[in-house]
Amino acid sequence: MAELNMKERQAGDVTILDMDGKITIGEGSVALRSAIRRLLEEGKKKVLLNLAGVGYIDSSGIGELVSSYTAINKEGGQLKLLNLTQKLQDLLTITKLLTVFDVYESESEALNGFK
């Protein structure tokens, strides 16, 4: 089984990635990087990462979230995060990244947050 599974949904011009698994060095980080790269190539610049199923992330995975954020911003898009587990929220807090990312607990609120 893949370390990280992703399902893609579309809500208007926002692409939602439902993620399930681990974002760690190797397969998980690479899968996220590839997905974001592909979405940008397809012109999809508004991305909502639903992280409810991501129970584990390491510094490589955190780095990949940051890279995704900067890559999408650079293209004039927006990346938002949905449904963080407590562990991921704690990691983003100690790394001071919680203030960088737009984080939501409700999908409809997150979708409304896109301009």
Add this chain to the structure above:
Amino acid sequence: MPSVTEETTRLVLPSRTESVNQAATAAGEVAKRSGLDEEAAYGIDMALREAVTNALVHGNKRNESKTITVIFTSSPGALEIEVSDQGNGFDPGSVPDPTVGENVLKSSGRGIFFMRTFMDEVSWSRTAEGGTMVRMIKHT
């Protein structure tokens, strides 16, 4: 009859990404045998993954002819983990604080910060061969 008060587990792993999971699995088993709670075991898992990743990427530079050695020593009151690589040494002082200023948005450089966050003691030294050994302790 003397009771067993110390247990040592030694792993010698190839410089491959899969070794990170292998080391973490072993850490989970050691933590369980040591009676550590879930939170402590999670912290050890996080710190060890970062230490092995550093040995793999920065120490051995993914050279598969080089190995990573992990030694767990469990004793009453503490779990000690040593991770050694066969690289050219490393100065932990050269790594900037990832939580300050523009470093917050860097895509790397958080591994050592996580190791220090999740373990009670972390120190670095050079191995006899010139590689890096990181020693981490969790008090139980």
